[in-house]
Amino acid sequence: MSARVSVESDSLAVQPSYGLYPYQRQVLDDLLEILRPGSRDVVPNSRRVIAHMPTGAGKTRVACHAASSLLNRANAEGKVVVWLASTEELCEQAADDLSRAWQHLGNRPIKIHRYWGSSSLDLYKLEAGFLVAGLPKLWEVSGRDVGLMQGIADVTAGVIFDEAHQAIARTYRYLAEQLLSYQPPLIGLTATPGRSAEIGSPDYELAEMFGHNKVTIDSKGHGNPVKYLIRNDYLADPEFLPVKVSTHVQVSQPKEGFDYTSINLRSLGDINIWQQAIIDTTISALGDHKRVLVFCPSVSSARRCAEAVTNRGMRSEIVLGETPHDQRMASIGRFRSDCSSPIVLFNYGVLTAGFDAPRTRCVIIARPTTSLVLYSQMVGRAMRGRRSGGNRTCRVYTVIDTDLPGFKSVAEAFINWEDLWKQE
Template sequence: MQETVFELQDKKTDKELYSYQQGAIQQIFNKFDSEREDYHLLYQLPTGGGKTVIFSEIVRQYLKNHSKKVLVMTHRIELCNQTSEMLTNFGVVNKVVNSKANLDDQERYSCYVAMVETLNNRLNDDQLDISDVGLVIIDEAHYNSFTKLFKFFENSFVLGVTATPLSSNKDLPMNKNYDELIPGESIENLIENDFLARAEVFHYDMGLTSLEVGSNGDYTVKSSADLYTSPAMLNKLLEAYSKHSKGKKTLIFNNGIETSIQVYHTFKAVGLPIMHLDNTATKKQRKQILRWFRETPDAILTSVSILTTGFDEPTIDTIILNRATKSLTLYYQMIGRGSRVLNNKSKFTVIDLGNNLYRFGPWGADLDWGAIFKSPNFYMDRIRDDEDIESDFKLDLSEEVKAEFKNSKETYFDIKETYETATFAGESSKVVLERSIAQHAHMCIENSEDVYDAIALAKLLKEDIDNRIHVYGKCISKSTYNFLSWLKDDYQKKLNAYLRENFDTVFEDIHGHPPED
């Protein structure tokens, strides 16, 4: 670990600043001194870099040198309490403005910590005097919920802090609310200096074109549940965990409660130590589950997106993205939960089951946050869509299924290329599936002693058939759920019929003699 080069003075705390944190504070105070009093400054620092430490020291120094007050805003109650505790550790006496807070003694405090919705209500009801607030700090500033409060602080210096200065709403870019961005230390530099652990990523090529995008710009919970609660996807998740993370502390992110519950039952059924957590849990339940997760070395916690911010558990070894997202912020937040260093932990595992790596690039890639802040739409428009991503996939049999077809030299069949060749030759698109069925049948027969063996093997091809049908549906521009479901059933029936009618002939072609009776 890099040595500490600057120790905080004049306060009762054991917190220390590292060189990059000290440099950030200096940059921010330079802006505070040189810019107008209502300047809006945004500071970016990766998850795990110590944003709360930095702005807590900023509050301490500000209050020491100015006669005005400070307000810190968060978007969740857990963050509110954690921030208040950190400020207290820095010797800053603060008042938490929550729904139960008595504000009769507010003039005694020079620092307030408030959750955005509660603060909005208190300000609209004139219950909190903010006339002498000179500095407003906004934690997780990329959330759009804060924008409605800016009208109350027209004479205050606003400092927003975030790991990802990119709004999920194209109509509300962050450069509309902030004058300037100061990018902090990169993830790669933090890893190189032992402040963060390095991610070892295992990603799977996933067929996601059935997912639908909602009004918030991300995939809908319903379409995600339809896909990720299917037996094939639950099995893929279990296989991926068993291969890359068996016995390690694992946090699974899902899009929706139903999916997380199905994941819980799937893992529980095979005797794995797993618990489920979502936002319907009581405070007591949440506390008990998180304590169990912290204290159990091989614990698996399946959750929805509630643990993306304000949750620090350095003992996590594996993050599983059992979902797709179109949000760069969410992508970085989810993976960041595993990046905390602890003792000799220098790396952690990420299992991506949502093509997120293809969509955003590797976590920790050298993103130009300054350019993204200035031209967010340019960046957003360049994010690859699922069809484009999947057009590069060569979807073949899984290793487990391929082992059952060891006599087959080639198991891959290029539907797209076969379609293009057929249509160029003026043939009907139906010949594509006919040729695919013939190839599947050949694979089954060359690995079987009789027709019953071949039909049994054909059942193992379900996932491969699904993949081929999806590609075929795109080729003919017909991909409704009902049509594809019918095609898959029809394909399986025709494959079985082909095997019954042609087994002897194909077997003799392969082996040079008819099958033994």
């Protein structure tokens, strides 16, 4: 899409094709100030920073502006900015957005290198541009070639780490630190700059990795950024509705710092009353909303729910970790479409990140979790606001124990880890 121009007398009004909202420009300015070459270069980890923005607030767009700025610098000739992500969905989203961004922000022709899934890209022959790399694939190949990461580090002008709360995982941190051998800038992106509701050693480790530097949205006197974004229609205002189910079946509570296992979740999904609660809630939601996204507790649960809803004459799609890529994209495409018929998309273990469907106005969370990160991500799928093509309000049904700590308010969840970070 080209820039729009309107003529008013002797003045021309020009709208940017890859512009930013005022709060996004503020975050970008704060990021670039921290990453600016200068006195910070002599302090370890000083040119590392996390961009802390709620799901739906445009982290990817802000990061694409920042990545383009890093690559536009004179000392970045012949180099790459590396974008790290853990899933194919996140990689696809990043590569697509970087392509759109560079068309409007770039100062020279470059290459966008895609390295995830079945890619056979030769990482020793990278031309200047962006390298979007899937962390699992990068870890696999680095184990076979000990010199590879150093070779990439030699030409790295900056690193973007998507879903940065994952960065302290042993394998992921190793890859990131290898790329940062010559101390290029590091930007982490996350809606949740911590690992759990109760602050522990992993949260301190994450803050240390990013030099305790975090930038976020100026809340303009609204208490915190989420409230500011909701009141200004950048995010939808969520209504939380509990769906109480008495299963009379004991599901083992996870140990502190751990989440429910797949075995726990599968056992829950096999309980008929829990399954029926998901189906009944979905059918009710489809009467009020055109697009409903359901997070199921297991693969078999997602399949049975989809079958039951389809048998009632309603349109349903299903996406699982094992779903082939083309089939997954087709299902997501139908869900995102402008079709006027109500559609429900059931999923398990997918679509918590890297999934954007602005028409989604209702989410059903039918899997228990102790992870504030995961819960916030699932809620965020429905929180795209009107200014970004979404909705004024959204609805979140939660088929879990609603007394889990920190899970009642996305606004409260957003500021859960503030004490760990310096405010810039």
